[in-house]
Amino acid sequence: xxxxxVVIDVLLGLAAVVAVxxxxxxxxxxxxxxxxxxxxxxxxxxxxxxxxxxxxxxAFDSRAIKALLVAAAFVVLNPVLxxxxxxxxxxxxxxxxxxxxxxxx
Amino acid sequence: xVAAVLLAAFLATGIVASHGSIMRRVIALELGGVLxxxxxxxxxxxFDRDVYFDLAVVLAAMxxxxxxxFVRFLERWL
Numbered sequence: 001x002x003x004x005x006v007v008i009d010v011l012l013g014l015a016a017v018v019a020v021x022x023x024x025x026x027x028x029x030x031x032x033x034x035x036x037x038x039x040x041x042x043x044x045x046x047x048x049x050x051x052x053x054x055x056x057x058x059a060f061d062s063r064a065i066k067a068l069l070v071a072a073a074f075v076v077l078n079p080v081l082x083x084x085x086x087x088x089x090x091x092x093x094x095x096x097x098x099x100x101x102x103x104x105x
Numbered sequence: 106x107v108a109a110v111l112l113a114a115f116l117a118t119g120i121v122a123s124h125g126s127i128m129r130r131v132i133a134l135e136l137g138g139v140l141x142x143x144x145x146x147x148x149x150x151x152f153d154r155d156v157y158f159d160l161a162v163v164l165a166a167m168x169x170x171x172x173x174x175f176v177r178f179l180e181r182w183l
Contacts, residue, residue: 051146
């Protein structure tokens with residue numbers, strides 16, 4: 001086994017552990033806002049690790065660039081989606097996303 | 106191997122998405138979209154198919170857009 005293969009295996013193993021951990025967190029979390037937190041590791045860490053593994057295997061060819069593009073898309077778009085989901089949850093619960101006077105105190 | 110693990114995790118998100126509150130289902134759907142995209146990336150690399158990488162890029166963008174549409178509907182109308 002070459003050092004390159006070891007690096008790829010470690011990166012992919014970490015990506016799988018993070019993804020499985022996020023799914024376990026999704027199942028075990030107490031409420032929906034807690035569940036939303038487990039979206040971040042699998043959307044930010046795992047795609048970067050997978051893209052790094054593809055780069056380690058292929059160098060910077062078209063495949064590696066596409067993998068990096070996917071990772072960049074998740075890193076940029078996941079916070080937007082999490083914020084929109086949390087906002088929708090709050091609107092459904094309270095009718096408005098803005099803080100109430102009690103919450104401002 | 107890792108793609109199989111991700112697909113197994115995707116099945117677990119499918120089970121979560123099949124019952125419970127509607128927000129829980131949407132969050133499971135969002136997580137499932139990420140897992141599917143990563144599995145596609147790994148399968149494309151494993152099977153040595155360039156075109157599958159394009160599929161993963163498109164799925165990354167479309168899963169974000171579809172989740173955002175779901176969330177906006179949940180906020181306003183459902």
